[in-house]
Amino acid sequence: xxxxxxxxxxxxxxxxxxxxxxxxxxxxxxxxxxxxxxxxxxx
Numbered sequence: 396x397x398x399x400x401x402x403x404x405x406x407x408x409x410x411x412x413x414x415x416x417x418x419x420x421x422x423x424x425x426x427x428x429x430x431x432x433x434x435x436x437x438x
Contacts, residue, residue: 396424396433 400420403409415423427433 396427 397420399407400410400415400423401412410420424433
């Protein structure tokens with residue numbers, strides 16, 4: 396998930412650390428995990 400955010404994938408463009416700081420990215424990943432949108436067992 397983190398690699399996909401930073402490097403992009405397919406049609407998703409990468410999101411730079413300037414635009415989405417690491418701490419904010421971790422909060423987004425945690426939230427997505429909490430709502431079941433991301434399975435961190437298979438990042």
